[in-house]
Amino acid sequence: MEQRKKTQIADLDRGVYDIKNEFEYSYIANAGLTEDIVREIWANKKEPEWMLEFRLKSLDIYNRMGIPNWIPDISGLNMDNIHTYVKPKVDMKEDWNEVPEDIKETFDRLGIPEAEKTSLAGVGAQYDSEVVYHSIQEDLVKQGVIYTDIETALHEHEDIVKQYWMTLIPPTDHKWAALHGAVWSGGSFVYVPAGVHVEIPLQSYFRLNAPGAGQFEHTMIIVEEGAKVHFIEGCSAPKYDVSNLHAGAVELFVKDHATLRYSTIENWSKNMYNLNTKRAIVGKGGTIEWVSGSFGSRVSCLYPMSILNGEGAHAEFTGVTFAGEGQFLDTGCKVVHNAPYTTSNVNSKSISKSGGAAVYRGLLKIGPNAEHAKATVSCESLMLDDISQSDTIPAIIVENDNVDLGHEAKIGRISDEAIFYLMTRGISEEEARAMLVRGFVEPISKELPLEYAVEMNNLISLELEGSIG
Amino acid sequence: MSELLFNELPRPTFRWLRVNHTPVSLWGESESTVRPEIDGKDSIITSLPAGAALINTNYKGANEEALQQLVNAGEGYRIQVPANTKEAVHIRIDGSHRVGSRFQFIVEEGAELEVQFYLDGTAKDATNIQYFDEYDVHANAKVVVKKVNLLGETVQHIEHRYTKLSDGADAEFINVEIGGQENLLNYDHDLQGEACNIVHDIAYLGNKEQKFDFSLVMTHGGKKSVSDIHTLGALSDKAKKSFRGTLDFLRGATGSEGAEEDTSLLLDPTVKSISLPLLLCKEDNVSGNHAASAGQIDANKLFYLMSRGFNEAEAKHMIVESMIRPIIDRIGDEAIEEAALAAVRNKI
Numbered sequence: 001m002e003q004r005k006k007t008q009i010a011d012l013d014r015g016v017y018d019i020k021n022e023f024e025y026s027y028i029a030n031a032g033l034t035e036d037i038v039r040e041i042w043a044n045k046k047e048p049e050w051m052l053e054f055r056l057k058s059l060d061i062y063n064r065m066g067i068p069n070w071i072p073d074i075s076g077l078n079m080d081n082i083h084t085y086v087k088p089k090v091d092m093k094e095d096w097n098e099v100p101e102d103i104k105e106t107f108d109r110l111g112i113p114e115a116e117k118t119s120l121a122g123v124g125a126q127y128d129s130e131v132v133y134h135s136i137q138e139d140l141v142k143q144g145v146i147y148t149d150i151e152t153a154l155h156e157h158e159d160i161v162k163q164y165w166m167t168l169i170p171p172t173d174h175k176w177a178a179l180h181g182a183v184w185s186g187g188s189f190v191y192v193p194a195g196v197h198v199e200i201p202l203q204s205y206f207r208l209n210a211p212g213a214g215q216f217e218h219t220m221i222i223v224e225e226g227a228k229v230h231f232i233e234g235c236s237a238p239k240y241d242v243s244n245l246h247a248g249a250v251e252l253f254v255k256d257h258a259t260l261r262y263s264t265i266e267n268w269s270k271n272m273y274n275l276n277t278k279r280a281i282v283g284k285g286g287t288i289e290w291v292s293g294s295f296g297s298r299v300s301c302l303y304p305m306s307i308l309n310g311e312g313a314h315a316e317f318t319g320v321t322f323a324g325e326g327q328f329l330d331t332g333c334k335v336v337h338n339a340p341y342t343t344s345n346v347n348s349k350s351i352s353k354s355g356g357a358a359v360y361r362g363l364l365k366i367g368p369n370a371e372h373a374k375a376t377v378s379c380e381s382l383m384l385d386d387i388s389q390s391d392t393i394p395a396i397i398v399e400n401d402n403v404d405l406g407h408e409a410k411i412g413r414i415s416d417e418a419i420f421y422l423m424t425r426g427i428s429e430e431e432a433r434a435m436l437v438r439g440f441v442e443p444i445s446k447e448l449p450l451e452y453a454v455e456m457n458n459l460i461s462l463e464l465e466g467s468i469g
Numbered sequence: 470m471s472e473l474l475f476n477e478l479p480r481p482t483f484r485w486l487r488v489n490h491t492p493v494s495l496w497g498e499s500e501s502t503v504r505p506e507i508d509g510k511d512s513i514i515t516s517l518p519a520g521a522a523l524i525n526t527n528y529k530g531a532n533e534e535a536l537q538q539l540v541n542a543g544e545g546y547r548i549q550v551p552a553n554t555k556e557a558v559h560i561r562i563d564g565s566h567r568v569g570s571r572f573q574f575i576v577e578e579g580a581e582l583e584v585q586f587y588l589d590g591t592a593k594d595a596t597n598i599q600y601f602d603e604y605d606v607h608a609n610a611k612v613v614v615k616k617v618n619l620l621g622e623t624v625q626h627i628e629h630r631y632t633k634l635s636d637g638a639d640a641e642f643i644n645v646e647i648g649g650q651e652n653l654l655n656y657d658h659d660l661q662g663e664a665c666n667i668v669h670d671i672a673y674l675g676n677k678e679q680k681f682d683f684s685l686v687m688t689h690g691g692k693k694s695v696s697d698i699h700t701l702g703a704l705s706d707k708a709k710k711s712f713r714g715t716l717d718f719l720r721g722a723t724g725s726e727g728a729e730e731d732t733s734l735l736l737d738p739t740v741k742s743i744s745l746p747l748l749l750c751k752e753d754n755v756s757g758n759h760a761a762s763a764g765q766i767d768a769n770k771l772f773y774l775m776s777r778g779f780n781e782a783e784a785k786h787m788i789v790e791s792m793i794r795p796i797i798d799r800i801g802d803e804a805i806e807e808a809a810l811a812a813v814r815n816k817i
Contacts, residue, residue, distance in 0.1 A: 070481040383753035396744040401735035411757040
């Protein structure tokens with residue numbers, strides 16, 4: 001392999017994502033994390049008594065738990081400087097015209113209302129710690145579909161929320177799950193009754209505007225037996241000089257023969273510590289499909305987990321991670337097969353450049369009861385220069401003989417042979433290289449909703465001068 | 470000695486999986502150690518005193534404390550092969566007594582060395598076989614190490630191995646791991662030289678409550694260095710295998726290539742197979758691949774053999790033996806190959 005000229009890959013023109021609004025709020029918790037702050041958040045949100053107990057128990061767990069030894073360096077994150085709760089100067093609206101002008105403009109720039117008009121069945125928009133807008137199509141309401149902010153759900157559907165609340169991601173799971181349990185605020189609640197197919201997607205967008213703040217939204221989706229829904233989540237924040245923290249939790253309950261597709265693009269700014277937890281439990285014959293793009297943030301630790309508990313349950317994970325200068329994106333996925341005839345496919349791609357580090361960290365566990373389980377994992381990493389880092393750290397645990405399992409991973413740069421082959425077919429060298437980079441991420445981009453696929457293509461805008469090396 | 474952590478993963482992962490290391494207590498520590506037998510030309514073998522310096526002082530072994538204890542207490546052998554000569558050394562380790570020893574191999578420029586380790590025997594009570602073999606393979610030199618482990622069921626078997634490869638050096642390592650109750654093997658291969666090359670193939674066969682815990686690290690520092698790890702084997706009853714394989718491409722290892730593959734045949738529902746094939750990369754101009762697979766015997770193969778008149782057990786025997794045999798056939802010593810094949814047939 002000879003030495004080649006390196007391609008200059010343009011950093012994302014973060015444009016609309018980096019536009020900051022004036023920092024205004026109706027309430028802000030003091031920086032740091034104390035019992036008084038947790039009590040204040042609870043009182044401010046007028047939650048039931050059991051939630052205070054839950055928050056305080058979580059705080060206690062947080063204080064006793066250490067930081068895992070395997071995660072990237074997060075020494076730049078100081079909880080004493082983080083405001084865990086920032087209430088925007090507006091209550092939740094169901095009419096877009098009632099949302100304050102500056103917040104509305106932010107979401108307008110991100111294309112949220114436009115998307116609602118054209119291709120979404122429901123939209124939620126969170127600004128800092130609270131949801132400021134929520135809507136859902138009338139016909140879905142008539143079919144019993146609930147799509148609202150989690151605070152409203154806690155008051156109007158308390159039994160359901162209490163039954164499922166942090167059962168998939170208990171506060172004892174890890175330090176950031178405990179933090180989430182203590183200071184969570186905002187997020188979406190989706191309930192799809194048995195047999196209902198929501199044909200067009202629901203979308204929530206989480207925007208963190210406040211500097212030095214944390215966003216701890218909680219998303220709970222319950223898809224009852226035989227139901228089907230596609231949920232899209234988008235996240236962004238402008239860049240500040242101080243660190244921000246995102247420690248959300250996503251709990252997905254996919255019942256027997258139900259299907260949930262969860263698509264997400266996390267495009268945080270590079271001062272963000274993104275320590276997010278996502279988990280799904282799938283019943284008999286059910287399907288969970290994850291489509292995941294991780295682009296922004298200074299540090300990310302994100303490993304969506306699928307627990308296949310019902311016979312014949314299926315998980316599909318399609319993910320792409322793009323790490324640029326100053327970023328350490330430790331992402332991947334976990335699949336646990338607990339029942340017979342369960343199947344899973346994992347397809348992960350990563351690109352690292354300009355000193356960025358992209359890590360795929362995965363788990364594939366096939367338990368003793370998962371006879372006839374089938375699983376495939378494919379990880380590919382592309383290094384675009386020699387100052388970056390790309391690691392693959394998979395764990396494969398098999399506790400039963402009747403399985404069919406395959407795992408493969410590749411790391412390297414674009415092959416000279418592939419470029420040569422395309423050039424012999426009359427394609428110019430630059431176009432051949434461009435085709436190969438586009439081809440590398442194509443399996444992911446084709447799974448994304450159109451507007452996000454366009455966003456991703458913009459994100460990976462290539463300057464095709466010189467070689468991709 | 471209390472429980473020690475063996476074969477730590479170079480980059481730890483999720484703690485709750487309990488795969489980042491293997492906690493182990495050493496067996497038979499009160500027993501005194503016996504020296505292994507070594508057979509080779511007298512002029513190349515000298516005594517290695519207790520406490521002699523390591524080829525790489527940063528090497529931590531399967532466990533740092535256990536290795537240090539071995540280095541401080543155990544006398545060993547130093548085998549130095551002069552430049553441009555060809556030598557062979559045979560080492561027999563008898564598992565009927567506790568063994569703790571070191572072997573330091575220096576293979577000078579252009580020289581060739583073949584080493585054969587044969588481990589067999591079993592002790593009345595639980596005992597520990599532990600040794601540390603180091604290889605300093607100079608420019609354009611070659612080393613071939615063939616190891617056959619047929620130890621008995623009372624033996625805890627620990628090997629620490631470090632290899633340093635200079636420019637154009639070549640190493641071929643073959644392991645046939647069939648015996649021993651608890652096998653903890655740590656192989657750290659340092660590809661420092663330009664265009665050096667290493668292949669490490671391991672075949673294993675575990676039954677009852679046998680444990681095989683493999684840790685292999687290929688560190689690519691030299692340009693155009695090439696490494697290949699291949700582990701394959703079969704597990705039955707309550708046998709357990711952990712494979713921790715790491716290909717580590719350091720910045721500057723331009724043009725290097727590495728591959729690792731772990732294949733497990735699972736013969737009973739009570740077996741456990743853990744695979745951690747890591748790829749760490751700080752250099753873009755490299756090619757790294759890993760693959761892992763696990764599953765039952767291919768039903769089509771089984772059907773084919775049974776349609777030719779073999780019963781199911783015989784057919785399974787043939788398939789498992791045919792998987793491991795290509796590695797056994799590379800040992801090159803007819804008597805040892807026969808002993809290994811007999812052990813395979815007894816176990817399936």
